[in-house]
Amino acid sequence: MKYKRVAVHREDLDGISCAALILRKAMLEGEEPPEILFLSIREVMEYPETIDLAADLPKGPNVIRNVDHHDSNYQRLLKEGRLTEEDAIDPKAPSAAQVLKTYLGLDGDPIAEEIVEMANITDTGGQTEETIPASKIISVYRKNPDVLLRLAWALAKYGKRYLQDEEIRKLRESIKKDREDRYAYLDRKLSELSNRAKRLILYVSEVPSYARFDIPRLLFSKGAELVALLYNTEHGYRLSLRSAGPSVRYIAEALGGGGHEQSAGALIGKDEKRLLETIGFIAKERGDVLYSEIKKPSDRKESELESVSGDLSVRYYELFVTSLSRFF
Ligand SMILES: [Mn+2]
Numbered sequence: 001m002k003y004k005r006v007a008v009h010r011e012d013l014d015g016i017s018c019a020a021l022i023l024r025k026a027m028l029e030g031e032e033p034p035e036i037l038f039l040s041i042r043e044v045m046e047y048p049e050t051i052d053l054a055a056d057l058p059k060g061p062n063v064i065r066n067v068d069h070h071d072s073n074y075q076r077l078l079k080e081g082r083l084t085e086e087d088a089i090d091p092k093a094p095s096a097a098q099v100l101k102t103y104l105g106l107d108g109d110p111i112a113e114e115i116v117e118m119a120n121i122t123d124t125g126g127q128t129e130e131t132i133p134a135s136k137i138i139s140v141y142r143k144n145p146d147v148l149l150r151l152a153w154a155l156a157k158y159g160k161r162y163l164q165d166e167e168i169r170k171l172r173e174s175i176k177k178d179r180e181d182r183y184a185y186l187d188r189k190l191s192e193l194s195n196r197a198k199r200l201i202l203y204v205s206e207v208p209s210y211a212r213f214d215i216p217r218l219l220f221s222k223g224a225e226l227v228a229l230l231y232n233t234e235h236g237y238r239l240s241l242r243s244a245g246p247s248v249r250y251i252a253e254a255l256g257g258g259g260h261e262q263s264a265g266a267l268i269g270k271d272e273k274r275l276l277e278t279i280g281f282i283a284k285e286r287g288d289v290l291y292s293e294i295k296k297p298s299d300r301k302e303s304e305l306e307s308v309s310g311d312l313s314v315r316y317y318e319l320f321v322t323s324l325s326r327f328f
Helices: 013-029 041-046 071-080 096-103 110-123 131-141 145-164 166-196 215-220 249-254 272-286
Strands: 005-009 035-039 051-055 063-068 199-203 226-233 236-243 263-269 289-295 317-323
Touching (some): 005 013, 013 035, 013 051, 013 110, 013 131, 013 145, 035 041, 035 145, 051 096, 063 071, 063 096, 096 110, 110 131, 145 166, 166 199, 199 272, 215 226, 226 272, 236 272
Parallel strands (some): 005 035, 005 051, 199 226, 199 289
Antiparallel strands (some): 226 236, 236 263
């Protein structure tokens, strides 16, 4: 192959699909595949040696040719006069893999088409049964180039049937098992909370987002009636209200938000005082609530449900910290 070193974005299926297309091309031509680097955006900008081709990444200073679909990268290269005939950057393409497929002359190859189809789905915000296992593996192993390369090879050989690769299938199973264990643990901890109160306000910023929004469902199955989640966003605290009984919409509306009768929310903003007022307001409207912060354990030993400071003098709620050390 004419490329000795290729870099792809390591963070998502589009990047790994680009690696797979490179390997596919080498496979079909019966050539040695190039070295493949799995890089972050910052890493490609700082990479000290020559990169023959970078895909789904910006054109770092040592990149010779660039295949991409990010408009920001395209605009910057235009402005800097660094776009050459060897680059292929199409801001309208749904994935970099799609641009790369044509670039490498792989149009019509059925496996290449399947790889691009999956990259297109995930890069436009979707997931299917076929893309989920690969996306999960990438999110867990994005800093492990051996695993990413193995996955790229499985895609290059089998397309959508990449789970035919035994090692990849085993990784997928172990991630599943691990997640099931974590959920079982979370479920037990939530039982302890729901035994104390039927109306709960939980600060869940530290809970991984994949599990965060399963919490209301898990609590409702244990008899909870109201679950309010609070978490941080770039715009400040956000409140997400869920009810298994009476409407919560009016509460969200009173706080400047809105939604449905049993599922509503509001943006609280960055002010801590407003956060306390919000907790107090929910308690006043709905009766006693349990406020708990679900946190990663700090330097303390693993603690069960523990009571902390009474210095928050809002008399409507109790404050607990639920330390979920084995969850994180
Ligand atoms: Mn992409």
